[in-house]
Structure formats: structure tokens, C-alpha cells
Amino acid sequence: MRGPHLCMTVAMCCAAIAFPAGQQTFRSRAEAVRVDVLVTDGPRLVSGLTSADFELRDTGVIQAVKEIEVEQLPLNVLVALDTSGSVAGPRLQYLVKASSALVDGLLPKDRVALLSFSSRVRLLAPLTPSRDQVRAALAAMEGKGTTSLRDAAFSALALREAEPGRTLMLLFSDGADTSSWLSADEVIEAAKRTDVVAYAVGVRQRVAVKMVPSSITPPQSDGQLAWVRPRAPTSTLDIKQSGKFLNDLAEATGGRVMLAGADTDLRDTFVAILSEFRNRYVLSYEPAGVAAGGWHPIEVKLKGKRGKVTARRGYFAQ
Amino acid sequence: MRSRVAAGLILSGLSIASIAHAQGTSPSYTDIVKMYRAGEFDAAVTVLQAMPPEEVRAGVDSLVRAAAKAGGIEPVKAAAMLHTEAAIDARLKRRGSRSPLWTGADTLMTLVERMDPPSVLVRQWRLLMTSFLQGQLDFFLAMDYARGTWKAIVERRSGALSVVPATSSASGLPSGVLGVDDGELRLAVAAIHEMLWGRDLDAGGNHPRGDLGVAAGELRRALTLRPDLVEARVRLGRVLTLDRKYDEAARVFADAGDVSDPRFRYLAALFEGNLAERRGDSARAAACYVKAIEAVPLAQSARIALAHLRHETGDRADAALRVRALAWDRAGRDVDDPWLWYLKGMSWRADGYLAELRNMIHPAGGS
Numbered sequence: 222m223r224g225p226h227l228c229m230t231v232a233m234c235c236a237a238i239a240f241p242a243g244q245q246t247f248r249s250r251a252e253a254v255r256v257d258v259l260v261t262d263g264p265r266l267v268s269g270l271t272s273a274d275f276e277l278r279d280t281g282v283i284q285a286v287k288e289i290e291v292e293q294l295p296l297n298v299l300v301a302l303d304t305s306g307s308v309a310g311p312r313l314q315y316l317v318k319a320s321s322a323l324v325d326g327l328l329p330k331d332r333v334a335l336l337s338f339s340s341r342v343r344l345l346a347p348l349t350p351s352r353d354q355v356r357a358a359l360a361a362m363e364g365k366g367t368t369s370l371r372d373a374a375f376s377a378l379a380l381r382e383a384e385p386g387r388t389l390m391l392l393f394s395d396g397a398d399t400s401s402w403l404s405a406d407e408v409i410e411a412a413k414r415t416d417v418v419a420y421a422v423g424v425r426q427r428v429a430v431k432m433v434p435s436s437i438t439p440p441q442s443d444g445q446l447a448w449v450r451p452r453a454p455t456s457t458l459d460i461k462q463s464g465k466f467l468n469d470l471a472e473a474t475g476g477r478v479m480l481a482g483a484d485t486d487l488r489d490t491f492v493a494i495l496s497e498f499r500n501r502y503v504l505s506y507e508p509a510g511v512a513a514g515g516w517h518p519i520e521v522k523l524k525g526k527r528g529k530v531t532a533r534r535g536y537f538a539q
Numbered sequence: 540m541r542s543r544v545a546a547g548l549i550l551s552g553l554s555i556a557s558i559a560h561a562q563g564t565s566p567s568y569t570d571i572v573k574m575y576r577a578g579e580f581d582a583a584v585t586v587l588q589a590m591p592p593e594e595v596r597a598g599v600d601s602l603v604r605a606a607a608k609a610g611g612i613e614p615v616k617a618a619a620m621l622h623t624e625a626a627i628d629a630r631l632k633r634r635g636s637r638s639p640l641w642t643g644a645d646t647l648m649t650l651v652e653r654m655d656p657p658s659v660l661v662r663q664w665r666l667l668m669t670s671f672l673q674g675q676l677d678f679f680l681a682m683d684y685a686r687g688t689w690k691a692i693v694e695r696r697s698g699a700l701s702v703v704p705a706t707s708s709a710s711g712l713p714s715g716v717l718g719v720d721d722g723e724l725r726l727a728v729a730a731i732h733e734m735l736w737g738r739d740l741d742a743g744g745n746h747p748r749g750d751l752g753v754a755a756g757e758l759r760r761a762l763t764l765r766p767d768l769v770e771a772r773v774r775l776g777r778v779l780t781l782d783r784k785y786d787e788a789a790r791v792f793a794d795a796g797d798v799s800d801p802r803f804r805y806l807a808a809l810f811e812g813n814l815a816e817r818r819g820d821s822a823r824a825a826a827c828y829v830k831a832i833e834a835v836p837l838a839q840s841a842r843i844a845l846a847h848l849r850h851e852t853g854d855r856a857d858a859a860l861r862v863r864a865l866a867w868d869r870a871g872r873d874v875d876d877p878w879l880w881y882l883k884g885m886s887w888r889a890d891g892y893l894a895e896l897r898n899m900i901h902p903a904g905g906s
Binding site for chain 1: 855867
């Protein structure tokens with residue numbers, strides 16, 4: 222049932238109506254709540270389902286859901302790319318090509334924004350229908366500096382525009398966060414307050430085992446630190462560090478993490494994400510029988526159908 | 540101003556080396572040391588790096604024997620600094636590699652310490668080394684230099700010390716000047732603990748650990764020794780906040796008063812804002828972040844902190860506007876954000892230490 226790289230995702234989105242700028246809060250009571258859902262069976266996307274195939278609980282209470290035609294909703298795509306020093310060179314070129322392919326796959330009604338991040342977060346193109354503006358910004362990117370991954374993720378979340386449509390954040394990074402001000406917990410909590418669905422992309426890489434001293438406690442009587450093999454290679458730890466954050470972010474927003482086998486696979490990965498996002502289900506319901514305000518845990522299941530559903534775990538209602 | 544340690548050394552010695560090569564002669568090790576003593580720092584480094592290792596070793600041995608015989612320490616000091624600069628330069632050009640030049644620098648500086656205790660030069664050199672290595676995130680070697688434990692390594696791997704004059708002190712570092720009771724060296728140890736603690740936190744508790752309690756203790760002692768050490772006060776407030784000792788952290792920030800250096804004013808306000816957030820005082824936190832932004836307007840971290848605070852407290856329209864403005868800003872550069880250099884411990888001080896050390900070798904100034 223479970224494919225090696227496919228975890229299903231459900232995204233929780235706000236009401237389909239257009240809120241005033243920046244006010245895209247989740248609402249209960251007479252306000253529709255939108256849930257972005259991915260259903261898979263192993264590596265295969267499950268299609269052809271209707272709202273009758275889903276059971277959705279809000280704070281443990283079953284809700285009456287209806288399905289929204291995904292095709293009717295424009296996409297807001299927030300592309301956030303790591304342009305730190307480790308990306309410089311061929312990887313950056315593949316990243317530019319992958320992003321260009323993603324832009325090529327957008328429909329006329331869709332909009333796209335481009336952020337880059339290294340030591341600083343930079344908005345290279347605000348959410349725009351202009352593909353040329355984004356392509357020009359992509360071409361001007363250069364790789365240098367440290368990696369402020371968490372600050373960039375928060376920035377993308379905060380930039381989510383309160384326009385009709387679904388918002389996809391595509392976040393690429395190839396290494397550990399080395400310079401963010403915000404903590405992982407702060408960004409994950411912020412993610413729970415938006416309707417953005419985050420897809421994180423990394424590149425599989427070999428790591429070298431490095432010997433490091435086991436501690437910085439005072440050295441032994443001979444003045445030497447004890448050199449030991451760490452519990453895991455240092456560089457693997459760095460990958461795990463960013464990997465855990467990206468996993469948590471994807472889980473919190475109903476997205477997922479996808480690892481490209483190599484830089485040359487980035488294009489296919491980006492295109493696959495856009496395709497997958499278009500093939501999700503969007504469920505809508507008006508919360509009934511639950512308290513207004515606060516954190517609302519949600520649970521989405523299939524009724525009598527085969528497949529795995531992964532959903533945002535809840536939403537904040539105000 | 541170009542950062543010499545951070546950006547690498549200027550290769551102005553190529554012409555000298557080329558001329559010597561064209562003439563069929565190469566400058567001797569003694570000549571290179573003389574060049575360095577004459578203030579031709581970068582040129583001397585370049586020529587030393589081009590010299591075959593066996594010639595360097597022979598030159599060092601010759602220099603040390605001469606010093607032992609005649610008691611002249613100045614050439615040894617110059618040679619120690621020459622090797623130090625060459626080692627740093629090599630490290631910057633081949634990140635991650637270890638240069639044999641390190642051994643020469645360690646050996647010669649140990650000799651200086653023994654011939655001329657207590658040596659201000661050695662103290663400043665330790666600060667240079669630990670600052671530089673913190674910037675390279677080489678925490679363990681940085682700790683060795685902060686503590687002076689590099690000597691133990693040198694004594695095992697170096698044969699040059701066998702010619703140390705019998706009159707030199709073989710004891711440990713004297714306190715007061717070179718010992719542990721030195722405010723800046725205490726600060727260095729604390730910074731390493733704080734940096735390692737952060738990395739361990741990010742790595743999910745699976746990394747060699749720094750100890751916030753040790754860091755706080757070192758910083759308190761540093762402030763006792765050097766009440767004017769603003770960086771120690773700012774770091775102490777941050778360390779106590781991370782260690783959830785909020786009341787004590789608040790007192791430290793209150794005691795800091797008005798900080799004149801805008802970089803530390805920025806960091807103090809940023810950290811105090813974080814403390815206020817942790818204590819649930821959003822209004823105070825916002826005021827602190829605004830104060831930080833006023834101190835260094837082009838820095839990004841305080842602007843992100845304020846945007847996040849607005850987002851967290853429900854004003855997402857303001858958060859979006861702030862993020863849009865900060866991320867759209869084209870004027871800001873990495874070097875504008877004190878948070879970025881704070882993350883690399885005392886590395887920002889390395890250029891200053893190097894300048895001081897060069898001035899000790901050649902008071903007229905560097906090249």
C-alpha cells in the first residue's frame with residue numbers, strides 16, 4: 222500500500238471566498254473551511270473520488286463535506302530556492318532549468334512568486350502572472366553565502382496572498398540551515414496558521430564520515446581530546462537537521478518532501494510536484510458542532526476505498 | 540574595508556618570488572622572515588608558501604638554534620606570525636584541509652611563550668587563532684587555542700622544541716596575562732559552548748554538546764575581569780535566555796543600558812525582544828525589535844523577528860507587508876546583519892587581532 226516515496230497529503234485551506242489582503246484566517250461557524258487532499262495508492266495517485274468517498278472530522282465531529290472542482294481554482298505558486306554557496310555552479314543551473322519548467326507548466330490564470338535565500342531572504346519576483354519577470358529573475362540568481370532556510374520558509378508563508386485559489390510553496394534546499402533567526406518550531410507554528418501547502422525538494426547526496434572529538438569537556442591528563450566516530454557523520458547530521466524541518470513543515474501543511482536522485486532530476490521533480498498538486502482533491506465544509514476559535518484538529522479518511530490520505534492535522538480558527 | 544582574514548591574503552609577493560626565480564635564486568627562509576619583520580607581510584606569506592617544505596623545516600630549525608644561542612626572540616616572533624598567516628591563508632584557500640604550516644606556527648609560538656613569558660603576543664595570537672577557527676566552525680581546535688591546550692599537541696608532534704633554551708619556562712601559562720583569567724579568552728570559550736549548543740539543538744540532540752551553564756559561568760567571569768566587555772554582556776543575556784533563566788537574563792539586559800556600538804545595540808535589542816516573546820510580552824518584544832531595526836536598518840533578522848511576531852499575534856496583513864519590504868530590499872548585504880556574525884562566535888574580531896599582531900612585529904604598519 223505504501224510506496225517508498227509517496228506519502229499522501231491532505232491540505233487544509235481557508236474558505237474559498239476572497240478575504241481582504243493578509244486576512245486569510247481559518248474560520249469556523251458559517252465560514253467554509255477548505256481542505257486540500259492528496260490520495261495515493263502506493264506510488265499511484267488515486268483519481269475519480271467524490272466527496273462521498275471521504276469522511277472528515279473536525280475536532281472529532283464528522284462534517285458534511287463537498288468537493289470543489291480543482292480546475293476552477295487558480296494556483297498561487299511560491300517558489301523559494303536555496304542559493305547559498307553550496308548551490309553555486311552546475312546545481313544552480315539545473316535549479317534554474319527546473320524552475321523554468323515549472324513556470325512553463327502554469328496556466329494563464331495561475332500566478333507565481335520567486336524567493337531566493339542564502340544569508341538573506343530575497344523576493345526576486347512578487348506573486349505575478351508575468352512569466353517573463355520570473356524567468357529574468359531566475360537567470361540573475363547566483364549562489365553564495367549561508368543558508369537561512371527557516372527564515373525563507375516563514376517569509377514564503379507570510380507572503381501568501383489572500384486571493385482566491387490554492388497556494389503551493391515549493392521549497393528547495395540542499396543543506397542545513399546555518400543562519401536563520403527563527404527556530405523550526407516558530408516556523409511550523411506559523412505554517413499551521415496559513416493555508417499554504419508546502420512541497421520541499423532536496424537532492425540525495427553521499428556523505429563522508431568525519432571524525433570529531435566526542436566532547437569539549439576538559440581534555441584528558443595528556444592534554445588530548447578523545448577522538449571518536451560520532452554517533453552519525455557530521456554532514457549526515459546536517460542533512461537530518463534540515464530534513465527534519467522540511468518533513469515537519471510538509472506534514473504541518475499537508476505537503477510532502479521529494480528527493481531528487483541527482484541535480485539532473487530536479488526538472489522532473491519540479492514538474493511532478495506541479496502535476497501532483499493539480500491532481501489533489503479540495504474538500505469544503507462549514508464546521509458544525511464544534512467550538513469557534515482555537516486549534517481544530519482534523520482527520521480525513523476514505524470510506525470503503527483503497528488508498529492513503531494525508532491531511533493537514535488541523536487549523537487555527539479565530 | 541577588505542576583511543583580510545575572512546577574504547584571504549593579498550598575493551602581492553608574486554613579483555618578488557618571480558624576480559628571485561628569474562635570477563636563479565630563491566629567497567632563503569631567513570630572508571622571508573626579514574621581509575615579514577620589515578612589514579612586507581603579504582609578500583612574505585606568498586614566498587613562504589612557495590618554498591619546499593623541507594627548506595621550511597630546515598629554516599625553522601636554523602632560526603630556533605640561532606635564537607637559542609644568541610637569545611634573540613624577535614625573529615622567532617616574526618617567524619611564528621609568518622607561519623600563522625600562511626596557515627590561515629592556506630586554510631581559507633583549501634577549506635577543510637589541514638596545512639603543515641599550522642605545526643610551524645604552533646611550534647614557534649610555543650617557543651616564543653617559553654622564551655618570553657608572559658607574552659602579550661602569544662595572548663593576542665591565541666585570540667586570533669580561536670577567532671579565526673570559530674569562523675571556520677572548527678570548534679574543537681578553536682577551544683584548544685582558547686584554552687592554550689595547543690601546546691600539548693605541539694610537544695608531541697614537534698622536534699623543534701628539543702632546542703628550546705634551558706632557561707625558558709616550561710610551566711603552564713601564567714595567570715593574569717596568558718592564563719584563563721583573561722576576559723576575552725573566557726569570552727572565546729563561552730562563544731564556542733553557545734555555538735555548539737545551537738548546533739546540537741538543530742541536530743536533534745545528536746551532536747557534540749555545548750553547555751549553556753558553562754558558557755554563562757565563563758561570561759560572568761569575563762565581565763568580572765572586563766566590565767567594559769559589551770559582547771560578553773550581550774552574550775550572557777542571550778545564553779541565559781536560551782537556558783530559560785529569564786529573570787536573570789532580563790537583569791543582564793537592563794544592566795547593559797545604552798550600548799554605543801550599533802552592532803551590539805542591535806543584538807541586545809534583538810535578544811531582549813526574543814526574551815520578551817518567550818515571556819509572553821508581545822508589546823515589549825515589538826518595541827525591542829523596532830529598536831534593533833533602528834540600530835541597523837539594513838539588517839534582516841530583526842525585521843523577520845518583527846514580521847513573525849505580527850503573524851503570530853494575528854496581524855498577518857502587517858506581517859506580509861513587512862516580509863515583502865524586507866525581502867524586496869536590494870540595499871541590504873550579508874555583512875549588514877550582526878546576527879550573521881554573532882552566529883560565528885568571535886570570528887568578527889580576527890581582523891583586529893591580526894592587525895594588532897602585525898603592529899607588534901612591525902609598528903610602522905602593514906603592507
